[in-house]
Amino acid sequence: MIGPSARESARASSSMPTAPSWRRQRRRVGYAFIAPALAIVAAISLYPIAYQIWLSFTDWYLLENPTPVWSGLDGYGRLLGDQLFWQSLGRTGVWTIGTVILEYAIGLPIALLLNRRSRVTGILTGALLLPWVTPTIVVGYTWRWLLDSESGTIHALLQQVGIAGERSLLSEPGAALPMLIAISAWKGIPFMAIALLATMKAIPSDIYEAAAIDGAGYVRQFRDITFPLLRPVSVITCLILGILAFYSFDLVWVITKGGPSEASMLIGVYLFRLFFERLELSYAAAIGVAMLVLLIVFSTGYLRALGGKRA
Amino acid sequence: MGVARPMKRSRQRLRSLGLDLVSILVVGTLIFPILWLYLTALKPASQMFSSPFAIFPTEITFANFDRIWSALGFQIAFRNSMIVAGASSLIVTLAGLGAAYSLSRFRYRLQPAFSGVILAVQMLPGIVIVVPLIVILRQVRLTDSLLGLTISYLLLGLPIAVWMLKGFMDDIPPELDEAATLDGASPLQILMQVIMPLMAPATVAVGAFAFLLAWGEYLFALSLLTSTESRTLPLALQAAFGQFTIDWGMLTAGGVIISLPPAVLFLFFQRYLVGGLTSGGVKG
Numbered sequence: 001m002i003g004p005s006a007r008e009s010a011r012a013s014s015s016m017p018t019a020p021s022w023r024r025q026r027r028r029v030g031y032a033f034i035a036p037a038l039a040i041v042a043a044i045s046l047y048p049i050a051y052q053i054w055l056s057f058t059d060w061y062l063l064e065n066p067t068p069v070w071s072g073l074d075g076y077g078r079l080l081g082d083q084l085f086w087q088s089l090g091r092t093g094v095w096t097i098g099t100v101i102l103e104y105a106i107g108l109p110i111a112l113l114l115n116r117r118s119r120v121t122g123i124l125t126g127a128l129l130l131p132w133v134t135p136t137i138v139v140g141y142t143w144r145w146l147l148d149s150e151s152g153t154i155h156a157l158l159q160q161v162g163i164a165g166e167r168s169l170l171s172e173p174g175a176a177l178p179m180l181i182a183i184s185a186w187k188g189i190p191f192m193a194i195a196l197l198a199t200m201k202a203i204p205s206d207i208y209e210a211a212a213i214d215g216a217g218y219v220r221q222f223r224d225i226t227f228p229l230l231r232p233v234s235v236i237t238c239l240i241l242g243i244l245a246f247y248s249f250d251l252v253w254v255i256t257k258g259g260p261s262e263a264s265m266l267i268g269v270y271l272f273r274l275f276f277e278r279l280e281l282s283y284a285a286a287i288g289v290a291m292l293v294l295l296i297v298f299s300t301g302y303l304r305a306l307g308g309k310r311a
Numbered sequence: 312m313g314v315a316r317p318m319k320r321s322r323q324r325l326r327s328l329g330l331d332l333v334s335i336l337v338v339g340t341l342i343f344p345i346l347w348l349y350l351t352a353l354k355p356a357s358q359m360f361s362s363p364f365a366i367f368p369t370e371i372t373f374a375n376f377d378r379i380w381s382a383l384g385f386q387i388a389f390r391n392s393m394i395v396a397g398a399s400s401l402i403v404t405l406a407g408l409g410a411a412y413s414l415s416r417f418r419y420r421l422q423p424a425f426s427g428v429i430l431a432v433q434m435l436p437g438i439v440i441v442v443p444l445i446v447i448l449r450q451v452r453l454t455d456s457l458l459g460l461t462i463s464y465l466l467l468g469l470p471i472a473v474w475m476l477k478g479f480m481d482d483i484p485p486e487l488d489e490a491a492t493l494d495g496a497s498p499l500q501i502l503m504q505v506i507m508p509l510m511a512p513a514t515v516a517v518g519a520f521a522f523l524l525a526w527g528e529y530l531f532a533l534s535l536l537t538s539t540e541s542r543t544l545p546l547a548l549q550a551a552f553g554q555f556t557i558d559w560g561m562l563t564a565g566g567v568i569i570s571l572p573p574a575v576l577f578l579f580f581q582r583y584l585v586g587g588l589t590s591g592g593v594k595g
Contacts, residue, residue: 116327
């Protein structure tokens with residue numbers, strides 16, 4: 001990161017007019033240019049978050065109260081005793097960890113395979129992006145179709161191998177969540193592989209040449225050079241994909257709506273159901289706040305534990 | 312030695328060929344579901360159920376596309392998606408350019424706070440904000456309206472657009488602006504006439520990315536829109552799915568119509584987008 005700081009000092013020492021009035025005007029121009037973006041952020045994220053926190057301290061159940069009534073910590077008290085909430089939270093934990101582990105376990109070998117000079121790797125890298133750039137709704141319906149018990153190609157395949165029975169795996173209570181984890185990982189693998197690949201390509205080749213001269217084989221080169229240098233990007237990419245997984249809603253909603261019964265009900269699906277089906281606005285808001293707090297606490301703890309010094 | 316060298320080289324070539332084949336096999340398997348979707352959309356109805364393992368269509372037809380295109384509300388949904396994604400992408404790109412310019416070229420006291428806020432909002436998941444956002448939009452009577460949906464989509468693209476644009480702008484030497492300032496150019500003129508031309512492709516790529524985020528969005532659309540007239544494409548596909556008999560040919564064609572623009576734009580702008588994607592988060 002030499003670039004920006006060198007440029008900054010160049011800017012500071014440049015022979016621009018430095019009269020105080022000129023500098024004050026420049027500050028004002030700086031504020032003016034960022035104002036529209038800040039107004040948008042304030043209006044559609046900061047204000048809604050504040051409003052959500054307030055809502056979480058009220059009781060607003062549309063079928064009983066037309067307007068929110070202050071109720072203090074009642075919503076959070078209910079949260080502590082809500083078994084469905086804790087079950088969904090545990091399920092979401094399994095789902096998040098399973099998704100990220102699969103993404104890394106498959107994304108890393110793919111990145112290694114594509115990190116070569118060859119005629120096909122460029123095309124394959126582009127093609128690999130397909131699952132990632134396909135909208136979730138299409139991914140969801142495609143997998144529902146592929147796993148359909150009557151016309152699904154992959155269902156027929158799984159049936160021949162003996163994994164699936166007559167019914168689709170998506171309607172088996174024990175198999176729905178693992179199947180959904182596999183689909184969610186499948187969608188994220190390209191992102192993981194491309195992020196790792198971009199970092200691998202930036203490793204100077206003379207490090208490998210020096211290691212090869214010292215007699216290090218491919219396995220040792222990976223263990224002692226590639227893997228340690230991938231650590232920062234691995235930590236960050238796993239966090240990004242983990243956050244996406246923890247807060248996912250649409251993939252599961254499109255494929256199973258949280259079912260069969262509650263076998264695949266993630267915390268996001270639970271929140272949506274409370275809001276739209278049961279019209280419990282305040283309680284949904286309390287869960288939203290709890291999810292936000294979890295995000296902040298977990299991300300900070302994770303980066304403290306694994307991130308080391310971040311640039 | 313004279314014999315060993317060519318042998319070693321041909322062994323290397325063989326190894327490279329083998330790895331190529333493995334790569335093709337792995338990536339091919341991974342993207343198979345999407346390829347399968349595209350190929351099925353081109354199959355005639357008669358071939359749809361002949362065998363679940365017949366991969367390639369024996370004859371190509373666009374009948375499936377005709378059926379979904381003339382299905383109830385699909386054309387309206389296409390138009391709505393274009394309007395919402397286009398408008399939100401335009402606003403995001405303009406506001407993002409301003410913010411990136413301010414963060415890249417100006418120094419003021421609240422700057423670290425502002426950039427921190429924009430960075431923090433980037434990782435904000437949609438599901439966490441959906442309840443208050445919908446309630447607020449309902450209070451100002453913007454539910455079931457394309458305007459309300461456009462407003463909520465600004466949140467998807469703006470933070471990442473600011474960060475990507477700032478990254479591209481930081482690479483343009485500030486000496487250029489200084490020279491223009493001495494020539495009497497205003498800050499807005501510098502942005503539009505000096506900086507913008509140098510990063511036009513990158514700006515278009517960021518705009519395309521903001522378009523894509525809105526194009527396939529489901530959660531806010533599902534929460535906000537109720538009538539057929541205001542539906543976007545994801546909701547239209549959902550509606551087609553909910554019909555009594557499932558017409559897989561029509562549905563796969565609908566899926567292709569929704570997923571083709573993102574795929575094409577992404578491949579086209581890959582160079583600009585991959586760096587930005589991997590340096591920051593993305594909304595799901």
